[in-house]
Amino acid sequence: MIRIDSVTKRYPDGTVAVDRLSLDIPDRAITVFVGPSGCGKTTTLRMINRMIEPSEGTILIDGKDILKEPVNTLRRSMGYVIQNAGLFQHRTIIDNIATVPRLLGWDKARARDRARELMGRVGLDPALAKRYPYQLSGGQQQRVGVARALAADPPVLLMDEPFSAVDPIVRKGLQDELLRIQDELGKTIVFVTHDIDEAVKIGTKVAVMRTGGRLAQFAPPAELLTDPADAFVEDFLGADRGIRRLSFFPAAGLPLLTTPVVAVDATAEQIAARATPDVPYLLVTGLDGRPLGWGEPHTLTAGRIDPARLIGHGRPFEHATESLRAALDCAVLSPTGWAVAVGADGRVTGVVSQQTVAEAIRSAHAAAPADEKAAR
Amino acid sequence: MSGLFEIPSDLQNTYWGLVVLHLRLALVPVAAGLLVALPLAQLCVRLRWLYPPVLWVTTVLYAVPSLAFFVVLIDYTGQTETTVMIPLAVYSLVVFVPALVDGVRSVPQETMDAATAMGLGPLRRYLQVQLPIAAPAIIAGLRVATVSSISLVSVGMLIGNQGGLGNLLNDGMIYHQPRLIWLSVIGTAVLAIAADAALVVLRTVLTPWMPRGRSAARPAPAEARPEPAAPVLKDAAR
Ligand SMILES: Nc1ncnc2c1ncn2[C@@H]1O[C@H](COP(=O)(O)OP(=O)(O)O)[C@@H](O)[C@H]1O
Numbered sequence: 001m002i003r004i005d006s007v008t009k010r011y012p013d014g015t016v017a018v019d020r021l022s023l024d025i026p027d028r029a030i031t032v033f034v035g036p037s038g039c040g041k042t043t044t045l046r047m048i049n050r051m052i053e054p055s056e057g058t059i060l061i062d063g064k065d066i067l068k069e070p071v072n073t074l075r076r077s078m079g080y081v082i083q084n085a086g087l088f089q090h091r092t093i094i095d096n097i098a099t100v101p102r103l104l105g106w107d108k109a110r111a112r113d114r115a116r117e118l119m120g121r122v123g124l125d126p127a128l129a130k131r132y133p134y135q136l137s138g139g140q141q142q143r144v145g146v147a148r149a150l151a152a153d154p155p156v157l158l159m160d161e162p163f164s165a166v167d168p169i170v171r172k173g174l175q176d177e178l179l180r181i182q183d184e185l186g187k188t189i190v191f192v193t194h195d196i197d198e199a200v201k202i203g204t205k206v207a208v209m210r211t212g213g214r215l216a217q218f219a220p221p222a223e224l225l226t227d228p229a230d231a232f233v234e235d236f237l238g239a240d241r242g243i244r245r246l247s248f249f250p251a252a253g254l255p256l257l258t259t260p261v262v263a264v265d266a267t268a269e270q271i272a273a274r275a276t277p278d279v280p281y282l283l284v285t286g287l288d289g290r291p292l293g294w295g296e297p298h299t300l301t302a303g304r305i306d307p308a309r310l311i312g313h314g315r316p317f318e319h320a321t322e323s324l325r326a327a328l329d330c331a332v333l334s335p336t337g338w339a340v341a342v343g344a345d346g347r348v349t350g351v352v353s354q355q356t357v358a359e360a361i362r363s364a365h366a367a368a369p370a371d372e373k374a375a376r
Numbered sequence: 377m378s379g380l381f382e383i384p385s386d387l388q389n390t391y392w393g394l395v396v397l398h399l400r401l402a403l404v405p406v407a408a409g410l411l412v413a414l415p416l417a418q419l420c421v422r423l424r425w426l427y428p429p430v431l432w433v434t435t436v437l438y439a440v441p442s443l444a445f446f447v448v449l450i451d452y453t454g455q456t457e458t459t460v461m462i463p464l465a466v467y468s469l470v471v472f473v474p475a476l477v478d479g480v481r482s483v484p485q486e487t488m489d490a491a492t493a494m495g496l497g498p499l500r501r502y503l504q505v506q507l508p509i510a511a512p513a514i515i516a517g518l519r520v521a522t523v524s525s526i527s528l529v530s531v532g533m534l535i536g537n538q539g540g541l542g543n544l545l546n547d548g549m550i551y552h553q554p555r556l557i558w559l560s561v562i563g564t565a566v567l568a569i570a571a572d573a574a575l576v577v578l579r580t581v582l583t584p585w586m587p588r589g590r591s592a593a594r595p596a597p598a599e600a601r602p603e604p605a606a607p608v609l610k611d612a613a614r
């Protein structure tokens with residue numbers, strides 16, 4: 001555990017970047033520092049690896065004051081990833097990744113083997129090993145940055161806005177990759193961002209900081225969204241926190257209707273049997289079980305339904321793995337107001353109406369204890 | 377065999393001997409200048425306030441004619457190669473100091489931060505990160521310093537045949553042999569062009585990590601630093 005104990009950083013010009021900050025960063029979890037630009041996130045992160053020394057207070061790792069350890073030993077036990085990766089432009093990708101192992105005295109062959117292994121882990125084509133950084137895209141460079149930070153298998157990973165400079169699609173890929181790597185490796189990750197969505201997505205716990213370097217709230221993301229400590233946090237979370245909070249409720253509990261579903265080659269009897277007064281439409285699936293679209297029962301030609309004449313089904317959601325937010329989104333975007341649920345294989349497992357999703361949201365809120373506090 | 381490259385016996389040397397001598401007189405000061413400039417420039421990078429005065433001093437020293445240096449130095453080092461080399465080394469500083477400072481400063485802050493964060497100490501950061509990344513700027517400086525040094529060596533003839541190929545100029549005038557003057561001028565020019573080409577090759581070899589095309593353009597002396605480029609061109613006067 002990394003304990004930050006009433007730490008203050010005052011720069012020589014008098015700027016107080018961090019003001020009496022105290023919090024415990026849990027092991028093997030992702031702790032995110034989030035806040036507006038200039039609120040002291042980078043300063044906080046850099047005090048952990050002593051690139052900046054605190055003016056007051058102490059930082060302890062597993063009970064040991066970090067000032068007691070030789071500074072380069074401390075740093076080599078912490079991976080560090082920054083915006084734009086900060087790669088060594090004069091070294092090949094593989095030698096970039098091998099930097100810390102080489103510093104730790106590994107021989108060249110072993111360090112390079114390790115670097116190759118890490119390229120695979122972060123999803124980099126091994127063919128890039130001998131390239132130079134300028135030959136890589138921003139997203140690839142960032143992956144190299146992550147691989148380099150992980151090279152010596154440090155217990156701690158410090159990440160300062162690592163994904164801020166890449167475009168949204170690449171960023172989402174990198175975030176998912178980080179979560180996957182974290183599942184495998186279980187590092188203690190301290191992650192800095194100004195993007196609250198990123199914080200909520202990847203953080204096990206999120207520390208919201210306000211200008212002047214003060215901690216506004218330190219809580220798991222769901223709690224943050226449910227119960228913001230004050231107006232600043234609420235404002236920072238943005239207008240649609242109610243919707244975003246739904247990301248933390250699984251869709252798996254949603255009751256699915258399986259009746260109004262027919263295959264594309266359904267007979268007249270099947271169509272008649274599946275049509276119910278509760279549902280004005282039938283969902284037509286291909287022979288492979290994937291959704292094709294909606295149609296009113298009387299418009300469907302028995303035996304050979306024409307997919308081109310169906311109403312679009314919108315994006316389906318994965319019932320077992322996705323959240324109520326995804327289910328609601330699908331229901332809202334569906335032209336019929338009904339969301340299509342699928343399994344991991346893409347086959348339809350049922351359909352659910354906007355009303356049913358709304359009821360599930362109400363009961364999920366009722367069951368969430370943090371919500372009661374908010375209601376008070 | 378004799379003929380074109382034959383030179384007067386008072387020089388006690390062959391033409392090729394003079395070429396080698398000329399190269400030594402020109403290149404040893406460049407190397408010495410670089411060795412002095414490396415720590416000096418690093419000091420200027422670390423202590424920002426030091427850079428303007430250092431630059432000023434190198435420029436003033438550059439403005440001192442070599443003849444003035446000779447007059448002072450001859451009391452200590454006599455009519456020797458050293459007397460020729462010292463001013464040449466001093467002159468090279470006006471190119472090297474800014475080339476090194478700019479080169480080292482061109483290393484992106486995030487690269488330095490990453491190096492620090494990975495546990496590279498100041499010496500490792502200098503040797504493994506700053507110097508290699510500054511290499512193109514350093515070599516650009518080397519090219520200017522080398523070419524100017526090769527052209528400046530000839531002035532050493534003033535203190536008794538210590539000017540390499542420049543000694544032929546003197547003899548050419550004494551013996552009224554334009555051939556000797558041509559041998560001197562063309563020889564010097566060829567040396568300068570060859571040395572410059574060698575440095576271009578060196579840069580290509582040392583910087584496979586540079587995007588091609590950007591580095592391919594022939595850097596004017598201005599690439600090292602705009603201001604000292606002007607005095608470099610006036611060297612013929614010395
Ligand atoms: N070296 C420095 N000297 C003076 N002030 C600084 C220095 N570094 C950062 N600051 C100031 O400290 C505050 C916090 O900076 P920083 O930690 O970089 O914020 P963030 O990473 O959250 O954007 C800002 O007001 C910034 O201007």
Ligand SMILES: [Mg+2]
Nearest residue numbers: 041042043160
């Ligand atoms: Mg920052």
